[in-house]
Amino acid sequence: MSTPVPSPNPGGLFIFVELGAETTEAEFHDINEKEHDPPRMALPEFVGATRYRAIDGQKPTWLNLVSISDLSVIGSPPIVAIMEQRSEREAKMSKAFSGLERRVCSLVYDSLSDPSAPKVEAKPGVAVIVGLNTSDPDGLDRWYNEEHLALIRTVPGWVRTRRYKFVDGGLVGFMEGKVIPTFTTVSEFTSEDVLASEELKKAGSTEWRDKVMKDVTFIERRAFKAYKVLA
Secondary structure (H helix, E strand, C coil), rough: CCCCCCCCEEEEEECCCCCCCCCCHHHHHHHHHHHHHHHHCCCCEEEEEEEEEEECCCCCCCCEEEECCCCHHHHCCHHHHHHHHCHHHHHHHHCCCCCEEEEEEEEEEEECCCCCCCCCCCCCCEEEEEEECCCCHHHHHHHHHHCCCCHHCCCCCEEEEEEEEEEEEEEEEEECCCCCEEEEEEECCHHHHHCCHHHHHHHHCEEEEEHHHCCEEEEEEEEEEEEEEEE
């Protein structure tokens, strides 16, 4: 079993975005910081957020990852009101996205709530995100809980690891038809140097890991660098 996470129904909102040709990066950040983010982050359930930029050469280029204390806020009257009142230029930008993937996920593990995991004060700068589907979710959990999480914590610069399970979401533009993974793991590190470390390679190359991968039907691995921490 994963370590219990204290909260009514905590989770994460993942928004992967590729800008349209009509939107510059400067406009994207300006709209987010002046119009999109403030009303959402004012809600008590939105307890943290980071905007990331891809460093792996893959698309989408941008990721907004929001920590939510209770997923019941998604679709609630305050969120609906925010959506209905958004500015004309935010609505125009959103319609122009060339690709978007939205994942609402429940939080099933957080190293901050795991008594066996060290608590690190360092500021995370990089997130490695692994999404996958498997025919043996119980086997996947055992591998994470009994081997993989401990190995990830040995990687120099490790700060935090969270695991999520998909609840709801959608795809827009060139993302349509993409597989949305059921399970998503986010591991945060202080520096992108970790991507070439022997410890990270070791964590992903054990016999048990190879056995677990035989039941995996889809997997994706992304690497992002923190662009702006909102809270």
